[in-house]
Amino acid sequence: MIVGAIPEWEDGRILLCRRAIEPRHGLWTLPAGFMENGETTLEAAARETQEEANAMVQVGDLYSLYNIPYINQVYMLFRARLLNLDFSPGIESLEVKLFTESEIPWDTMAFRAVSMTLKNYFSDRNAGSYKFHIGDLLPPGKT
Amino acid sequence: MIVGAIPEWEDGRILLCRRAIEPRHGLWTLPAGFMENGETTLEAAARETQEEANAMVQVGDLYSLYNIPYINQVYMLFRARLLNLDFSPGIESLEVKLFTESEIPWDTMAFRAVSMTLKNYFSDRNAGSYKFHIGDLLPPGKT
Numbered sequence A, B: 001m002i003v004g005a006i007p008e009w010e011d012g013r014i015l016l017c018r019r020a021i022e023p024r025h026g027l028w029t030l031p032a033g034f035m036e037n038g039e040t041t042l043e044a045a046a047r048e049t050q051e052e053a054n055a056m057v058q059v060g061d062l063y064s065l066y067n068i069p070y071i072n073q074v075y076m077l078f079r080a081r082l083l084n085l086d087f088s089p090g091i092e093s094l095e096v097k098l099f100t101e102s103e104i105p106w107d108t109m110a111f112r113a114v115s116m117t118l119k120n121y122f123s124d125r126n127a128g129s130y131k132f133h134i135g136d137l138l139p140p141g142k143t
Helices: A041-053 A112-127 B041-053 B112-127
Strands: A002-008 A014-019 A032-034 A057-068 A073-082 A093-099 A133-136 B002-008 B014-019 B032-034 B057-068 B073-082 B093-099 B133-136
Touching (some): A002 A041, A002 A057, A041 A057, A057 A112, A057 B041, B002 B041, B032 B041, B057 B112, B073 B112
Parallel strands (some): B057 B133
Antiparallel strands (some): A002 A014, B002 B014, B002 B032
């Protein structure tokens, strides 16, 4: 299970990480990674944000869940409040940066689960309320 | 990851299974079990209901998620509509039966994640709307 966060700063910008590792080296993503033994999903989301962006977050509601059966994974992303601007690239990131909605680098995003989550997130935020989203991902190229 | 269903018949009764296997042989639970490779969380919830109760359900919204870090598990339960009354014990069940809220055998339930889910479920249903619930379980005896 892959767990991550949608770290939002108080001005609405979202923290993304540019990957320093494969797969998808050089592409942008939300902080997320494999859950470890002995932790909760919320703890995993906070730990991944700490590891990949040296950033402190307060993890909130579960926002999205994507089933990715062709790789036997489930991807869960939580809303999160970025607590300060003291962040920097962790060892698995080339760069970490805050983005407004219009600045999100949609063409260089690493993972569909993250792109779809962010599209829903901005759509919900603009509509004034956040809904939980669940979906399935098919192998790339199959629809 | 353990995934299961809260199968509700059209009169509001909930389908429970009495376990024919360890752990908690002889105690009652919702149909649930370990997710398998190549399936989605919704497919896992439907498959477990089929295997344990020979029952057909239409799986709906994710209703609850319990982190159980001391056994390195996450327990997810989905709302589900029982499609007909043609159910019977699967190989892992001694008995399967529909229960009204007041008939639920609270003293002989197998798992806290299931008891807590059902308590929230009836509370939400009585209040007129279902909310997603997330929580952590500590080892028995620790609070």
